Amino acid sequence: MKKERKEISDSVGRRSLLGMSREELEAFVTSLGEPAYRGRQVYEWLYKKRATSFAEMTSLSQPLRQQFDENALSRSLTLLDHQESTDGTLKFLFKTLDGYNVESVLIPSEARDDQDEPKRRTLCISSQVGCPLDCKFCATASMKLKRNLVAGEILEQHLRVEELVGERITNLVYMGMGEPMLNYDEVFHSVRIFTDPANDLVPASRITISTSGVVPSIKRMADDGERVKLAISLHVTTNGDRDRLMPINRKFDIAELMDAVEYYYRKTRRPVTYEYILFDGLNDSPEDVRRLARITRRVPSKVNVIPFHPIDFTEPTGISAELHPASPERFNYFIGMLQREGVQVMVRSSSGVDIDAACGQLAIRHEAILLASK
């Protein structure tokens, strides 16, 4: 039996159409007494032609457009705030229909093309409001999980940011708020629409799903033949420390995680990326290098070494309060050792500022600002 997808509607019951597949839109227009092909037209308007309102859908009759206005929504997020940082990174804060904050971050690459434009524009999108996983270094953890985002809200982050900046987004990473692999159905439904060639949004080869290690979803992704890239937030190489820093490790430990990664590789033949935040004195020793190297040799892979972004503004307690970034010297030393072990290492920007990882911070800061100004 096909699972019903979640839908959202506004206070007067208008259904949000963004996120609907062709078939779902056909069913929707049929419920309004229209022929199914109208649904396919709306699909094209929403995604390929990037229409922002029903008024723009000029191939539909005026009365039908009016019917849509009365029964449906073409957008569900409201832009609350945006910030540009000196390195060109743009953060956007949206509000959902039910009043939750969702953030997205646009990161232009430092590499430039012939016109001196960034070669890539990567959008970091959120998949949940908050997150249930409680990773001790992550700002989103302190929000807990409010709810899953629906596919339309995930897609809309992309469409809205493109509209706002007037530039095409070239890459997508599911690295904003939330654990995408705990919202599997809506996340992969959004992937389906992003990667539909008819929509010309983002190809699968330029989409990355990042997970803290939800083992059943990693296997399912392999079984489903998904073609997007997989990144694993490993960060720690011993179960004792990973249990403390990432409680999900108590459910799926490193051995199980590695088995899932191997399963994924055997099925897909796609390399994986490991993310590794470097903390001072916690996971930055020569033993860590050796363990990390051993892990990464299991399947073709590379490692993103990420500087830790302190989350002091969340007023951390317990172990969270004891985490500090490794010094730049230690960072370079660690990378050098990893490379000598033959590991393919990626480091973000020369400034050492990893903006992706700052995801999750804007919404929280915003809440703090609102609370403080009450």
Ligand code: SAH
């Ligand atoms: N839940 C998913 C995706 C969201 S987090 C996951 O865990 O992969 C995206 C990445 O940012 C993860 O690798 C996460 O571990 C990292 N991250 C979270 N907080 C960070 C911080 N304070 N500094 C650096 N990286 C952080």
